[in-house]
Amino acid sequence: MAEKLKVATCSLAGCFGCHMSLLDIDERLLELLEVVQFDRSPINDLKHISQPVDLGLIEGGVCNAENVHTLREFRSMCKILVAVGECGITGGIPSMRNSFTLKECLDESYIRGMGVEFAHIPDDPEIPLLLNRVRPLHHIVKIDHFLPGCPPSADAIWYFLTELLAGRDPSLPRELIRYD
């Protein structure tokens, strides 16, 4: 049997909806596990990629310094890097804060927010600093493929993965990227 394809996944500024959609491929997961092996992923809770892998799937945009580090780790370890879902591709819902300044956002949450006590903006070094704007993945590193949808449907993910595994161009057919 040929060596299994190594896959890593993670969620940055996302909602894990894309990962839920991945699980939604249902019993095909078993089929998938025949040919791929998961490295770092919320599925197995590994915190770092242990070795160079073939494929990285990332959901969510980039909102803070830690996201940047994670994304860079993926870029350096993954042969093919894929932006999965609306947030990874455009910044998505989290990027709605881009129409405000960071100060306005933090003031709203930590200074003036309802029920706030000991109002101050958290400054613990353990907490990653926020970027002034939420960015899509391709603003930070080179992205090889974009898998659209919010989230991409289980069928779209399945189609994308199987085409990629078969060594073909994983462009999605029209019916998988129609949302109306």
Place this chain on the structure above:
Amino acid sequence: MQSASVVHPEEHLLPILQRHGSDPGKLLQILIEIQHAFHCIPPEAEGLLAEKLRLPLVRVRGVVEFYSFLSRSFQGEVVIHFSDNITDQMAGNRQLAEALCAKLGVKLGETRTDGRVSVRFTSCTGMCDQGPAALVNYLPLTRLTPDRIDAIAALVEGKVPLEAWPRAFFQVDSQIRRSDVVFRNPLEPGVALRASLERGGEILEEWAEDMAPSDARRHHLERGGAETLKEIYAAELRGRGGAGFKTGIKWESVRHAKMGNRYVLCNADEGEPGTFKDRVLLTDYADMVFEGMTICGHVVGSKKGILYVRQEYWYLRDHLEGVLRWRREAGLLGEGILKTGLDFDIEIHWGAGAYICGMESAMIKSIEGRRGIPRRRWPLPVHQGYLKRPTVVNNVETFAAAAVISARGGAWFAFNGTQQSSGTKLFCVSGDCERPGLYEYPWGVTIREMLRDAGGLDAKGAQVGGPSGTLVGPEEFDRRVCFEELSSTGTLMVFGPHQDIFEAVKNFSAFFQHESCGLCTPCRVGTTLLANYVKKFEKGYGSPVDLEEVQLVAKVMKTMSHCGLGQTASLPITDSVRKFPDIWTERMQTMEFVPAFDLDGALEEARSLTGRTDAAAHLTHLEA
């Protein structure tokens, strides 16, 4: 001149409306007059126009927001627009604009708080051979220098009315440096038109007595039109606006169209940066242009012509109206032209600062008083053009050439030029050369010949045919300019040995980004993506990865855009990547992809909000 606050609709707006007969098709013309009177479109005006012209308010507002010379906010008593073509830029327009802003204490693009003045940039104003140029209250200022900027600042502060500014500031020269057979001398007015009419047979004396329509007259016109059309075919005249469509075929299609009420439109929108031939033609050869339009009216059976002129040439208004008036008095326009059965008159429509309106279907929309957005290609304007009627749309130079063809004959005209490009062509030469100006050459002239005549042989490159044309390096200077080899609208911008071609590419990509009408996604998004990539390289953040992306975006724009603007907007970039790769590679500080913005700077706000300075509060630009 009133400031925006004192608008009395009844008193100020109704007379303008009445002058235009409350015609909704004149919406743009009415708005231009309001803008000139108030230096903005007051909110009261939008409502009043919607009501009186029976148009939805959004239609009115949509037009106001589309054209860059119309504005909803007050632009100041004195509005100064600096021309921002690359030739102006090479001549130092940026420094001049900054100096003027500093002297006047006004921010670029904003109206001074006392409402006296604003300073802005606009796309090329067609004064490239005598730049740096600007417009002050829509009138051209040429040959700007630091001294003139000082003087202008003083005039503005001293509240000196424009009429009292030194005339020299407004001087526009034609600078015809070389003329060939077609434009050697303007034709005597009426000669070409009479020739066209006499092809139908003798113009009978007794017709003058009784101007009633008759079969004899009709047949006379028919025959004459058919014969003149043959001359246009024999001349093998092709459109001078750039696309080079055969004029004979276009005219014949309208002549044979089933519908009546045909129109002849002359495109003097001349927005292609670096082009100013129409300005010279309308100044020195206006009679020939109008005569060409009238001859076209004769051939295609139209009674009405419209000249669409870009507003940058507003200063020509009195002159053009005067020529039209004179021609009417001389019996060359109006009813019963030269005592024949030919009725034809010409009206002038003005643009309001939109490059896209040089595209014929956008121009038609603009003349109809709408936003200048290109429509789908079919049906062609020759079948359904202005007001859905059969319409000829030709360039200014094409009509002038048609007049000469009628006077001298098609074979005479076709003697010059190359196999597929007959006749001569006007070339606007500007940039780094000793003798910028207008040059007439037979088609097939090489770039080197033009550079030699203009005194710019040491050029490191040249832009042929404007930003949507071709960028060439010295190894291509021997190429011939003609439709079969290197086609051109007739523009040559010369980049001297000390110039950085990258600046030209940046200027052109910003130009297309600004001028995209926004209708189709490949162009609207593509022009912005390309302009952003250029900025990325300028900041030193570019890499080979980005150049690959640029090529991909360019390909999508070229193949998927709705009209010529989007299809050609990527050319300055793709041409320069191929012909001047150094301007891109020397700006690459990395072979790896890096962000287009300062990544560590993006954390600055958070650092100052939290007061953190630890190592984790910083990011490197490249991965460590």
